[in-house]
Amino acid sequence: MTVREPVVVRAPAKINIHLGVGPLRGDGFHALHTVYLAVSLFDTVAVRPGEGLSLTLSGEGAGTTTGPGQVPGGPTNLVWRAAELLADHAGVRPDAAMDVVKRIPVAAGLAGGSADAAATLVALDALWGTRAARADLLALAAQLGSDVPFSLTGGVALGTGRGEQVSPVLAGGRWHWVLGIAGEGLSTPAVYAELDRLRATGRVPDGTEPTSAEPVLAALRGGAAGELARSLANDLQPAALSLRPDLRRALRAAEAAGAVAAVVSGSGPTVAALAGDEEGAVRLAAELAGVGVFRSVRAVTGPVPGARVVS
Ligand SMILES: C[C@@](CO)(OP(=O)(O)O)[C@H](O)COP(=O)(O)OP(=O)(O)OC[C@H]1O[C@@H](n2ccc(N)nc2=O)[C@H](O)[C@@H]1O
Numbered sequence: 001m002t003v004r005e006p007v008v009v010r011a012p013a014k015i016n017i018h019l020g021v022g023p024l025r026g027d028g029f030h031a032l033h034t035v036y037l038a039v040s041l042f043d044t045v046a047v048r049p050g051e052g053l054s055l056t057l058s059g060e061g062a063g064t065t066t067g068p069g070q071v072p073g074g075p076t077n078l079v080w081r082a083a084e085l086l087a088d089h090a091g092v093r094p095d096a097a098m099d100v101v102k103r104i105p106v107a108a109g110l111a112g113g114s115a116d117a118a119a120t121l122v123a124l125d126a127l128w129g130t131r132a133a134r135a136d137l138l139a140l141a142a143q144l145g146s147d148v149p150f151s152l153t154g155g156v157a158l159g160t161g162r163g164e165q166v167s168p169v170l171a172g173g174r175w176h177w178v179l180g181i182a183g184e185g186l187s188t189p190a191v192y193a194e195l196d197r198l199r200a201t202g203r204v205p206d207g208t209e210p211t212s213a214e215p216v217l218a219a220l221r222g223g224a225a226g227e228l229a230r231s232l233a234n235d236l237q238p239a240a241l242s243l244r245p246d247l248r249r250a251l252r253a254a255e256a257a258g259a260v261a262a263v264v265s266g267s268g269p270t271v272a273a274l275a276g277d278e279e280g281a282v283r284l285a286a287e288l289a290g291v292g293v294f295r296s297v298r299a300v301t302g303p304v305p306g307a308r309v310v311s
């Protein structure tokens with residue numbers, strides 16, 4: 001009997017360096033104009049032949065049992081759903097043993113579940129030999145979540161629609177960040193709902209004119225960290241701050257520790273602090289490691305590629 005080596009795929013976390021949120025659409029999603037950046041913090045998904053589907057989870061977050069950070073171990077996990085969707089699309093039996101190593105913190109605004117879903121599509125496409133067209137993989141990804149197509153493509157991309165329509169963006173550099181990770185996650189739907197509430201009560205602009213992505217796109221072409229720092233924007237940030245007031249302290253701490261700018265990543269609660277260069281990021285990480293508001297900190301760089309087979 002030949003024992004087949006597993007197919008191992010890694011997929012990156014993302015931060016939103018621009019997140020313009022338009023009005024709530026009829027389908028329950030908000031129209032977005034976002035700029036995603038894939039960063040060097042990865043989950044891996046390994047798949048082997050199996051009878052039916054099975055799933056094991058290890059690494060940070062895998063054992064979380066309460067709150068929005070809970071990762072389901074069965075059919076509702078995005079990995080399991082991705083496997084069923086690809087099998088259905090390709091007309092094959094959903095047979096695979098799947099092992100996920102989670103290093104991307106859960107419910108952190110870093111798209112860890114989306115990374116796992118994208119990695120699973122790529123891994124099982126290789127294991128099952130389904131050879132799905134890229135456009136089909138992107139369409140399956142969009143069915144799994146708004147962020148999943150970006151997790152497939154990686155790099156730097158503009159996201160429109162509900163965030164699922166991605167197109168690459170020209171970027172003239174690499175940027176160094178420190179991620180400040182909070183102890184407890186935030187639920188994405190709860191943060192969008194809080195934004196709607198703040199808009200309905202006139203506490204923030206109503207979203208008919210979401211913040212423009214133009215400054216950030218120009219800064220990406222230029223490549224300088226200082227220019228990017230001036231153009232970071234996140235329309236969800238007031239909602240995340242409203243639900244989690246201690247995030248204000250986290251943002252101030254990042255700037256006091258030498259970040260050229262700091263912004264909440266996506267729906268939060270992770271704070272993405274931009275450093276001037278690589279050494280600056282190492283220094284910033286050391287400074288922020290001692291700040292009580294963060295459970296942990298990670299120095300990362302981006303852009304990095306999307307979900308890729310690594311062995
Ligand atoms: C906020 C963002 C920014 O990139 O990322 P995270 O911070 O979650 O990582 C995304 O919009 C999250 O995308 P994702 O996590 O894939 O969300 P989905 O599963 O598609 O949707 C979960 C829920 O979020 C809300 N949602 C999501 C996307 C969108 N454009 N409008 C929304 O209102 C809806 O309530 C939806 O039911």
Ligand SMILES: Nc1ncnc2c1ncn2[C@@H]1O[C@H](COP(=O)(O)OP(=O)(O)O)[C@@H](O)[C@H]1O
Nearest residue numbers: 068077078106107108109110111112113114116
């Ligand atoms: N493989 C997975 N990894 C993480 N979360 C998952 C996964 N599958 C399903 N989920 C669910 O998705 C929610 C959001 O997870 P995640 O993608 O980590 O956060 P965010 O949407 O903030 O980027 C989790 O709270 C969990 O209930």
